[in-house]
Amino acid sequence: MTSLSVEILAADAAEPITSAGNAQLGIAVLAGIAVIVLLITKFKLHAFLALTIGSLALGAFAGAPLADTIKSFSTGLGNTVAGVGVLIALGAILGKLLADSGGADQIVDTILAKASKRSMPWAMVLIASVIGLPLFFEVGIVLLIPVVLLVAKRGNYSLMRIGIPALAGLSVMHGLIPPHPGPLVAIDAVGANLGVTLALGLVVAIPTVIIAGPVFSRYAARWVDIKAPEKMIPTRPSEDLEKRPGFGVTVATILLPVALMLVKALVDIVVDDPENGVQKVTDVIGSPLIALLAAVIVGMFTLGRAAGFTKERLNSTVEKSLAPIAGILLIVGAGGGFKQTLIDIGVGQMILDFSKDWSIPALLLAWLIAVAIRLATGSATVATISAAGLVAPLAEGMSTSHTALLVLAIGAGSLFFSHVNDAGFWLVKEYFGMNVGQTIKTWSVMETIISVVGIVFVLLLSLVL
Template sequence: MSALSVELLAAATPPPITTAGDARLALAAVAGIAVIVLLITRWKMHAFLALTIGSGVLGAVAGAPLAKTVTSFTTGLGTTVAGVGTLIALGAILGKLLADSGGADRIVDTILARTSEKRLPWAMALIAGLVGLPLFFEIGIVMLIPVVLLVARRSGQSLIRLGIPALAGLSVMHGLVPPHPGPLAAIDAVHADMGTTLALGVLVALPTLAIAGPLFGRVASRWVDVTPPERMTPARPSDELERQPSFAATVCTMLLPVVLMLAKALVDVTVDDQGSLTYRIFDVVGTPLVALLAAVVLAMFTLGRAAGFTKERISATVDRSLAPIAGILLIVGAGGGFKQTLIDCGVGTMILDRSQSWHISPLLLAWLIAVLIRVATGSATVATISAAGLVAPLAAHMSTTHTALLVLAVGAGSLFFSHVNDAGFWLVKEYFGMDIPQTLKTWSAMETVISVVALGFVLLLSLVL
């Protein structure tokens, strides 16, 4: 990236709420993040409350008036929720319809029926990647891992050999591909283009999944050998359904928002006349809100009605999908408030100013910041939002492509080395019947491989695009 002009940036952003020196601003940022880390890790406080308190500490140490700190936090919270809250809700509805209708099971059954045992790890990676597109990571694990356990038991293959590709598929999509909460929040923070980020995210995700999934799974299965625990292999949720949606209808429904958003990005590049009918149509249908809403409405028929759901059951499914995301929305919103406090205190401009003398790629810097927060807090979402807020000024003079790569660098860093302070760590440990050292050798190592490999592809793309 070329040298950035702090004067131009200052003219384009609101004036800081404090005129503290660089040393004090750096101390304020460290103090705010440290408080968040301690509250989450030591005192087990909910991330929403920790981010709220950390924002107050940040403003106080920076010397900002309390009233202005509160205003910055609430403004950032409201703006973030307004920008990504509806998208998260629509993604949750689509994921719930996919799970309850048996559509996910249809994908699993169809792919496995046409796959040899030797290619099962690749099939599990493909299944997890497809299922992981619209599903939150935790939902994907709860829905998909029992299927992995069943496949491992029936095929007699190593649980780690099959499980690592499935976990990698879910994790890669969660960290790199919108409409997952982390990438959405980062896109909003740095003002990246959704279609470009989605296209590049998929481009980075595919080879990363291949390396961290089936290939690394082969290595990890030599380190750890566990058998599928019987207590964690319940009956498949679709067994009670009279019928399932078709494979083609399920896949088309899941991929509809992706296709619409990518089509908009393609039209933006290839169509010069912004007043043309084609441009105006895709400018609307390719927006994330319209694309996801279209997929949800379609899913009510192709998934819900196809599974024999009544209108009342579809409505109940939608209701049940929204309750679990309340915590996610609060965390994402509070992360946006913390980000805005960082910006308004002048921390962002300070980092921008100082970074001009650093001989380090902005993409690598973004990755490192996300890694530190991820390892400290255990939350990929908190790491993504906080890191994106800190590096947002670096995107001011980046091209559309490099701004999207900045989002992906943050997302890659947010996946680094999941360990005992991450709920996902314990979820995987219990489902796979492993002890802590075994989980570190498999799940934690896999997350680190994803993070490093994804960064490598992001840096490679930055050289050629």
């Protein structure tokens, strides 16, 4: 199951597992998050245990039966590991193949040779934006992490100076640009024109990613001046390699899942017929799991065998790639469990109930609703789906351009301030070796900048279109 499927199922959750009123739910959310932050920061408890305990506390404060809370948490954990977890594992294998074969070194050496120190953050945001166009955020992360960490290490850069532009490129594409699932769902819900939304999305995305990426990374690097974590840095291949794979074939291997997913997205848009034979094929080969699996299998030949790996060494590389991500998988899974518990106690509906009587302009209303649901549930896609469904009636009578801007306002709001209830928060924290406070000062602030700058440009465009 892909992360889109998981989050759509979450958005369509059944009746809440508690009969608590909105006031009690609001208190429960704040209390649950406080428990998680306190356990991690003051008591130094492992994030997996803190998220598990925080989820149980959330259910208890909301008055949900313990058995239902456990079921919600377990369901969310299982769905997240089944979707995102498998992608992380495949990405880790591909990353290890890149590292051990010398392919990652080849890419890094080429980037360092071609880009100056001043232009490096801009090179990273460009690479991330291109790779992130058709990919789920989590897939983009696991594909880019080896390159980001190696560039930071070998170029002696602060990790934030290189990492923030890459994260910004991926995040902006995920929230604002079709064919990503969130924008596509919103386009369908409000009846927007795909081409107009894509065009205006690029107009909004370009200045947004510049401000949140290369520009903000200057400040993020001062606030959190850390180096790439040694345990996550791909090790240099030993000198007994017969040869290193070429730059072109290495990049082609990395971009293979990107190309497969992009083909699927384009066929879905152009054909738009689930019964069509071509679309059935592309739906399979373009699914994140199959696309990454294909890249891993191809990488065994284009990277491993090209470097002279034997079958035994290939097997050893795969085995060694999985051990470092065990903790990450558990933490990301527990984050998904906490998110599902939030959804199942009815927090999303609580936000929708509060927002119905807000008397403000449609574009700003759409953004605020998406922000509130994002803060409460931690899911950008759930925030997009819920907000789009609520404001869809407002699209009646809007011009084509303003309907597209409505979609972009929702997308911008869905990215606001990622924190402890977002699996992406824990993914970034663990990969970059940061603590909770450092992750908030960098990743969470970056997401907020994307959201705020995005809605500002949406509102500015609404004045001239």
